[in-house]
Amino acid sequence: MVPSYPRARDRRVTPAARTTVLTLAATLAVTLTGCQGAALSDDDGPAAAGGPVRIGVVVPLTGPVSQVGTALRNGLELAVKKVNAEGGVHGRPVEYVVVDDAGDPANSTQLARRLVRQDKVTMLFGTITGDTAEAVGRVADEAHVPFGTAILGDTEHCFAYQWGFGESTRQMLTPTVPGLVAKYGKKVALVGSDYNYPRFYAGVAKELVKKAGGTVVAEEYSPLGQTDWQPVIGRLKSAAPDSVLSMVVGADAVTFSKQAQQFGLLTPELGYEGAPLDADFQPALGALVAGRTHTVRWSDQVDDAESRAFAKDYRDAHQWKAPIPEVAGNAYFGVKFFLAAAEKAGSGDPQAVNKAIGGLTLDSPLGKGTRFEPSNHVFQADMREVTIGRDGAYTVTRTHPMVADTTPKKGCA
Structure with missing residues (x-):
């Protein structure tokens, strides 16, 4: 067809x-x-x-x-x-x-x-x-x-x-994962949109989390266009992670992040890194991402x-x-x-x-x-x-x- x-x-x-x-x-x-x-x-x-x-x-x-x-x-x-x-x-x-x-x-x-x-x-x-x-x-x-x-x-x-x-995935995660584990704790959860790259990202993340002495306690994926993230958030929350690495992309990054805060997963005490912290989403997420660190190749503040x-x-x-x-x-x-x-x-x-x-x-x-x-x-x-x-x-x-x-x-x- x-x-x-x-x-x-x-x-x-x-x-x-x-x-x-x-x-x-x-x-x-x-x-x-x-x-x-x-x-x-x-x-x-x-x-x-x-x-x-x-x-x-x-x-x-x-x-x-x-x-x-x-x-x-x-x-x-x-x-x-x-x-x-x-x-x-x-x-x-x-x-x-x-x-x-x-x-x-x-x-x-x-x-x-x-x-x-x-x-x-x-x-x-x-x-x-x-x-x-x-x-x-x-x-x-x-x-x-x-x-x-x-x-x-x-x-x-x-x-x-x-x-x-x-x-690349390794260039992003090599400096990121050890810092998250050291600052927030050893339990890391992974969440992503359901297509090939977020799963590839998760594979590299699991390797680096283990190398840093941490443990992956949850792994979740949802199709692009997801509007109700509550079931996914509930499963992530029940795993009690210290940090969440997210490769939820596009408009879903905003929806997921807001619902993660609404349903008590995303708190100031939780480490949070990944695609939702990209500059594309800052106008929509505002205070939710303020104060967090993010690993990037380029920023408009490069001197x-x-x-x-x-x-x-x-x-x-x-x-x-x-x-x-x-x-x-x-x-x-x-x-x-x-x-x-x-x-x-x-x-x-x-x-x-x-x-x-x-x-x-x-x-x-x-x-x-x-x-x-x-x-x-x-x-x-x-x-x-x-x-x-x-x-x-x-x-x-x-x-x-x-x-x-x-x-x-x-x-x-």
Whole structure:
């Protein structure tokens, strides 16, 4: 059965700032005819070596994680604007095409194929949830087109053409778990949205909790879109944890956190870390997260000239007063890294760009000598501990320089 698809906001930006809105269903009808699930043919291949550098952006602009998807798109747009203002890539302007996958991996697959076949993109970027990232990663490998993500965490599988600019699971949890166990106690509970990445996150967390001398006393998952968390909260509360590690994502992160406080699980004495503490959710959670610490790759309070300039541009462009979501910063600096690799490659050929990505070392606000680990395609960069203020500021209180994650994965080569 062919899945139904939402309408997409599809936008190609050129130096003339051209904007086009298309109906996704009509476009996919052409894309899917006679080739659903088929491998790419030579005629359907990616961008030519001498063409423009074009980014295909697969992102949820509707659905339960649309807020985070919009932040990713906003960061990417500012990166492209900055690179074009500085002369583009190997003398050519950068273009991008944005499509809305609504957070559905079936949509992500078909849209990624369309971007490669029809729009002839040089690279792919985006998605939010781990299952959509894996879906696009498979298309990227099939098409030999590099694909970058900006989300926190990493996929369980490695693809030769996929690169993650968000903090990996181990990079997040390596400095976090020992601190939680030491400060709050040894009993840790895990809760997450029910898809592949939160379960992968839990697997790493259990390993690090044990290493820190702690014990996992509960583990719960619920599907995206959950509105009644009381049964889950009741089971977590009955386990009497000292800390809760949460990978409940999207709008569910707010619902879960508020109900956890309402039903007596989330108290000031309980350690609380994970996705709900991301800057995306601070305006909705406010005092509930104030005073807590959180491990991130980037914060809009990073004291660096380039970071401050990006934060100002973001606030000016979107009349933004709340904390800038981490995913926006990861997307901004990630796209700049991708485009620096395209500059190094000297062409818009996707395979040449992919090779350059794997060999590039770049200084940025994310750290000195940032690069990708070849054995797992994890971005090696600094991590920060931030304290969330009552004013919403994510103030950097500690920097962990170049937190390494060299855990090997199959499929990277």
